[in-house]
Every structure is written in structure tokens, then in C-alpha cells.
Amino acid sequence: MKRELGLFGKWRKGKSVFITLLSSFIFVFMVPVSIGSVVYLEIEDIMVRNAYHSNSVMLEQLKYVVNSETQEVDFLMHQIAFHPKQQLLMQQGEGTSSSDIYSFIEFMKELTRYKAYNTFIEDMYVYFGNTDTILTPSMKTDSFTFFNSIYKYSHMTLDEFRSNILMGNHNKSYMHTVLSTSTVKEENVITFVQSLPFGEYNHRAGSLVILINEDEIRNMLKEVEGLHQGAIYVLNREKELLIGPEDAKVPYDYLKKFISGDSGNLLTNVNNEDMFISYTTSSENGWIYLSVFPKSLVLKQVHQVKGWSIVSVGLCLLLGIFLCVHLTRRHYSPIREMVKLISQGRLKNSGEPEDELKLIRETMLSLFGKEDELENKLANQLPMIRAHFLSRLIRGQVDTSTITVQDMEILKLQFQYDWFATMIIEIEDSTRFMKEDSEREWILLRFILLNLSNELLAGNGYVFEEEKNRIVVLFNLNGQFAEAEQVIQDFGKGLLEVMRDRFKTWISLGISDRHAGIGSVTKCYDEAMIALSYKIIRGSEEILYYSEVKTKDQSFYRFPKDLEVQLTNYTKHGDHQNAERLLNSLYELNFSHNQLSPEIGKWFFLDLQSILIKLMESLRFDYSQFSDWHMDPNKVWAESNTSEQAFIRIKSTYLEVCDLVKEDKTEHGELLYGRIIALIEVEYGDNNLGLAMIAERLHLNPIYISSFYKKHCGENITETITKIRIGHAKRLLAEGLTIQEISLRVGYASNIVLTKIFKKIEGITPGKYREQLDNRKES
Numbered sequence: 001m002k003r004e005l006g007l008f009g010k011w012r013k014g015k016s017v018f019i020t021l022l023s024s025f026i027f028v029f030m031v032p033v034s035i036g037s038v039v040y041l042e043i044e045d046i047m048v049r050n051a052y053h054s055n056s057v058m059l060e061q062l063k064y065v066v067n068s069e070t071q072e073v074d075f076l077m078h079q080i081a082f083h084p085k086q087q088l089l090m091q092q093g094e095g096t097s098s099s100d101i102y103s104f105i106e107f108m109k110e111l112t113r114y115k116a117y118n119t120f121i122e123d124m125y126v127y128f129g130n131t132d133t134i135l136t137p138s139m140k141t142d143s144f145t146f147f148n149s150i151y152k153y154s155h156m157t158l159d160e161f162r163s164n165i166l167m168g169n170h171n172k173s174y175m176h177t178v179l180s181t182s183t184v185k186e187e188n189v190i191t192f193v194q195s196l197p198f199g200e201y202n203h204r205a206g207s208l209v210i211l212i213n214e215d216e217i218r219n220m221l222k223e224v225e226g227l228h229q230g231a232i233y234v235l236n237r238e239k240e241l242l243i244g245p246e247d248a249k250v251p252y253d254y255l256k257k258f259i260s261g262d263s264g265n266l267l268t269n270v271n272n273e274d275m276f277i278s279y280t281t282s283s284e285n286g287w288i289y290l291s292v293f294p295k296s297l298v299l300k301q302v303h304q305v306k307g308w309s310i311v312s313v314g315l316c317l318l319l320g321i322f323l324c325v326h327l328t329r330r331h332y333s334p335i336r337e338m339v340k341l342i343s344q345g346r347l348k349n350s351g352e353p354e355d356e357l358k359l360i361r362e363t364m365l366s367l368f369g370k371e372d373e374l375e376n377k378l379a380n381q382l383p384m385i386r387a388h389f390l391s392r393l394i395r396g397q398v399d400t401s402t403i404t405v406q407d408m409e410i411l412k413l414q415f416q417y418d419w420f421a422t423m424i425i426e427i428e429d430s431t432r433f434m435k436e437d438s439e440r441e442w443i444l445l446r447f448i449l450l451n452l453s454n455e456l457l458a459g460n461g462y463v464f465e466e467e468k469n470r471i472v473v474l475f476n477l478n479g480q481f482a483e484a485e486q487v488i489q490d491f492g493k494g495l496l497e498v499m500r501d502r503f504k505t506w507i508s509l510g511i512s513d514r515h516a517g518i519g520s521v522t523k524c525y526d527e528a529m530i531a532l533s534y535k536i537i538r539g540s541e542e543i544l545y546y547s548e549v550k551t552k553d554q555s556f557y558r559f560p561k562d563l564e565v566q567l568t569n570y571t572k573h574g575d576h577q578n579a580e581r582l583l584n585s586l587y588e589l590n591f592s593h594n595q596l597s598p599e600i601g602k603w604f605f606l607d608l609q610s611i612l613i614k615l616m617e618s619l620r621f622d623y624s625q626f627s628d629w630h631m632d633p634n635k636v637w638a639e640s641n642t643s644e645q646a647f648i649r650i651k652s653t654y655l656e657v658c659d660l661v662k663e664d665k666t667e668h669g670e671l672l673y674g675r676i677i678a679l680i681e682v683e684y685g686d687n688n689l690g691l692a693m694i695a696e697r698l699h700l701n702p703i704y705i706s707s708f709y710k711k712h713c714g715e716n717i718t719e720t721i722t723k724i725r726i727g728h729a730k731r732l733l734a735e736g737l738t739i740q741e742i743s744l745r746v747g748y749a750s751n752i753v754l755t756k757i758f759k760k761i762e763g764i765t766p767g768k769y770r771e772q773l774d775n776r777k778e779s
Helices: 002-013 015-081 084-091 098-115 143-150 158-166 214-228 252-256 300-330 335-349 351-367 369-380 382-394 405-410 439-457 481-501 518-533 561-572 576-592 598-619 633-638 643-683 691-698 702-713 717-734 739-745 751-762 766-778
Strands: 121-128 133-135 140-142 173-180 187-196 206-213 231-235 241-243 263-270 273-281 288-294 419-429 461-467 470-477 506-511 543-545
Touching (some): 015 121, 015 288, 098 133, 098 140, 140 143, 158 206, 187 214, 419 439, 419 518, 439 461, 470 481, 481 543, 518 543, 598 643, 643 702, 643 717, 691 702, 691 717, 717 751, 717 766
Parallel strands (some): 506 543
Antiparallel strands (some): 231 288
């Protein structure tokens, strides 16, 4: 009994320490609980916003895919609606002559050709009201036979079929229908109907009906539904259901009332369950895409994390209290020792809260995994863009003075040093590696060479493809000459050895000197090309240094074939700057480092002049246009006191050719632009006026005219045609003509089309514009 009192006394004496330790322990264990609660609340909010965003993105993607298909339907409708044979058959009366029958057969062939190119379209037919004829790609019949024997529309009588579909007032209308045929009992299809003639809704003579394969669209919906385990509804512009889930948990009539505006997101309660609703509207076909999915799916992982968190923290608290009581009863050591023991216990027993935070972090990463995947797809395109930029950079097609830090960050290019060198790798013999010399094997070989080069480069520059058998390495080196040379040598030797021994491929390497500044990259490339050209003398499968080439005794001049091609292209395109740069490089290569003999120098200048003569002949230039030109190349050499004078005379002629080419391009552009505008002003009243007609009249390619016009004046030809037509329409409105007469005069098929376009351009209808003109006259 005394012992028990003694223990109790000790416990009471150490009670304050016990309470302090217990409070500290509980406080420490409450920290992860508090953090977890805050993080949980944030995750719940983020997940809700992310659910809205992800769902909107999926709907936009679905809308884009379906729009691309319905655009083909719209294009097909325009082709048939404005087809001359269709318009002729729609206007003519009933006839049984062989010519009338032949006209129908010819138009059936046209329908067959249209249908063959689109799997999205299940079938189509044209109804001619004047003869009660239905024409499909495979038959000609009347509406009675067609309805009763070919396509039986469920829930619709023959009269309803004729009045609602064949002769109804439809402007690109989509509707859900159920058809039955002789082979299929019932089939869901989306029916597209357009009244004919197009735009004349008060004088309907027939209709074009296109049956769209609903299963194609439904398969797209199932893919999207599977991503968020929800339901997708597709409505037409009248908010009628086109496609919906087969086992819809939420009635369509209930959802219909939430649609207001073109798009939106909202949370509502359906049958005692919170549901997310998102919708968006297509401006192309008027379809409304509506998505419904339960909120519980989004927060399921959060609730799981919360449950495990509560259980883990509870266990840790119980274990911590037990350890505190146990250690306090057994030890009355100083507070420092007690804290140390409890800390050791925490390290041993509180690992789960740390794992809990890690679990939460992993959950957040998984929630944003889809966005990360999208960013990764975009990042996959970066190497191609960067390679294109570097290829233009080494060829002098980039103005290095305009490159900013932001440009380099976007391309993820980083040059740590100010010194550069270029190596050109050319594949010489790969017959032992490639069996068939196919494009697939070439792709594999370039892939191996690129990856191996990147490994050997070790971050000292960049590697990219230039041609089928050529890779370029751009070295970025520090100012230590010996170290930089060693990096290049080790790279070249290692690459040669690995490609030869492991991949049975022999390569040649051309290496430039080192130069300072990013603007010198073009010079490095030219030097590497010159060095590589010496493989003819030194043999292939070698490392060729420009520093060795430029110091050799010159018994011949250096003018590689690739540089000749570059010089020709620069001059032909009027590229004054790059042509001058390349000519200076050639002169420096042949005359600055080592003097050529007079005979060899003469042959060098003869080569330059022969290229110039061929250029003038191909460009059809008159030699008398050039101030310092001699037809006899020998006179240039004979009349010059030094090689530099001869070079300056030849270079000046090259640059004059560049300037004339550029000037000729400018004059040609102005002339072509004037011809296009003149043609539009004359033919603006022709309904067929467009890019194709202009190209045909001018005997030019439509793609070339479109690209030229856009670059020349900053707008499309269609926009210019519209402006000119509206300008003439405003003039005719002042003269008192009817809107229908004006429509026909300015090239529009009906007053509806003119009114729509006029309002879009001027902001008011033609009638309002005329009222404003009348008011001005009265005032």
C-alpha cells in the first residue's frame, strides 16, 4: 500500500510534466491534422473547378470533331443545292421522255459520287415536288413507294412525311428520326433536311435529305462519357433531342430548362444527388452539347483520403498518449530527456501522417494528370520547331539582332557561352546497317545518330537534322581554347568509333573554327561545309577541320558545290544580305588565308562569272542594265589591278541582280493586285465570283493567288469581294431599287443573303440604311 502511494505521489509530482508532454504531443500530432484539413478543403475546391474545366474541354473537343463531320454535310448540301442538273430537274415539269429519264440518271451518278467519299453519311435523297420524285444514289421512285417500301419513318404517317420533311420549311435542319427498312426493323438516324431551292423558303419546290449515321456520333459520345462516367446529350438548335444516353438517369425535359446562352456550367440537385451540368453550343450547326455527371465521382478520392487521415491520426494520438504515460511513470528525468524520448517515439510512430501528405500530393498530381499530358503533347512538338529555327539560324535566315531572351526561353535554347563552332555529319556508307535502303531504315539511322550525338555532346550545344543523310551539331563552347578543342575532338572520335563499330555505318565530319557571338553561327556553318567538301581529296570517313584546310598550299581554289547552290538561290530570290555575306566568305577563304596563283585566281573568278551568266539567262535580264558588266569574263581580270578590284566588280553585279529581282517582284505584285481588283469590280454581279473564278481568269493557281493576296493587303479575297458588293449595294439603295433587285445585281442569290451580310458589315439592315438616307434628304 505504501508502495502504491509512493508511486501515486511520484505520479502527482510529475503530473505537470506529464500534462505538458501530453499537450505537446497532442499539439504536434494536431499539426498534420490541421494541414490535412486545409489541404483537403483546397483540394475539394480545386477538383470542382478542374471538373468544370475538364468537362468543358471534352465538350469542346467533341464539338470540334462533330463539326468537322457536319461541315462535310454542309459542303455536300451546297454542292447538290447549287448543282445545275438539280436546279433544272426541280424546275421542269413531269416528263417521261428519254431525255428526262437520262437527266435523272445523270444526276443519280452525281449523288453516288458525292456519297462515296463520306462514311459519316448513311444515305441521302432529293425530293422533286413538281414530279413527286425521290432520287437516291441508287434508285428513282415516288414518295409513296419510298415511304412504304424503302424507308418507313416510325411515328409518322405518309402525309406527315410529305408535309414535315419533303415539303417542310427547313434551313439546315437536323432532327432525330427512327427508320425501318426491309432488312432492319428500326434504326436511329439523324436526318438533315434543306428546302430547295436554297434560300427561297417562300417558294419551296423540294428538299434535300441526308441520313447521318447516328452510331458514328454515339461512339464519340461513349468515349467522352467513359472519361468522366457521366452522360452526354446532343440537341439541335430548337433544343430537340438528337442523341441521348440509352439509360439516362436524368430526364431530358428536366435538363432542358437549364440551357440559356451559348455555354455554361452549373451545379444542381437531381433525385437527391448533386450533379454537375455543362453545355456548349456550336456556331457551325447550332448543336448543343450537354454533359451531366455526379459530384460524388469527383470527390470520391478526397473522401477516401479524409477517412484514412482520420484513422491514421487517431491511431497516432492513442499511441502517443500511451507512450507519454508509460515514459512519465517510469522515468522522472529532466524535461530535455523527456522531449528527446518523445521525439524519438514520434519518429518511430508518426510516419503515417508524413505518408498522408505524400499521398495527398500524389492525389493532386493524378488529378492534374490530364493537363500535364496535354502539356507533354505540346512539348513533344518543341524539338521539331527548335530544329527548324536552328536550321534557319545557321543559313543566315534569322536576324540575330532581333532575338530576345523570351524567344530563347520559348524554344528552350540556352547558350551559356559566347563561342560557337559547327560540325556537319554526313552519312557516307550505311549498306551494312540498312538492308532495303527504305525510308523507315533512314529514320532509324538518323534517330540513332541524333541520340548518340546528344549523349556525346553532354549539354555543350544542340543537334538537329539538315538533310536525309546530314546532321548538324552546333557547339556552344567556353573561352578556353584547349578545352574547347578537346571537347570537339573527343566528340568526333567517339562518334566515328561508335557508328563504325556498333552500327556498321561510316560517316564524315566537317568542323569549323571557333567564332564569338551568335551572329557568327552562319560563318561557322560555311566553314564546316568547306571543310566537308575536302573529303573528295582526303577521302570519306574522316574528321576534316577547317583550320587544317585553310592553311594548305593552294594549287586550286575552293568553291564547294553546296555553296554554289546557296549563292544561286540567294541571288534568284533577291536576298541581297546573304548573297553578299556568302561572296565575302568565298573571297576570304581563297584570298585572305593563302594567296592563289594568278591562273588559279582567274579560274575562280571565271567560275563566279559563269554562275552569274547562267542566272541572267534564266532570269532573262538584259546585260546592258548593269553598269560594270563585261560579256567577256577575261576583260574583268585584265582590267583589274588586284584580285580585290575584280572581286568588287563581280560582287557589285551580283548585288545589282539581287536588287533587280527584288524590284521586279514588287512591280509584279502591284500589277497582279491591280488585275485582281479590276476583275472584281467588273464581275462583282456574278454569283460565281470567287477565288476559283479569279484564278481561272488570270490563269494562275488558286492557292498562289490566295497566299499572295493575303500577304499583299492583309485580308482574304472573299472579304474584298464582300466589301465591293456592299459598296455597290449602298449605291443602288440610294437609287430606289428593291432589295431583291439589288441582291441580284451585286451577285447574291436572294435578298436574305444580302440582308444578312449587309447587317454584318454595316451593323444595320438594308431597309434601315435606306430610311437613314431618306431622313438625311428630308433634313
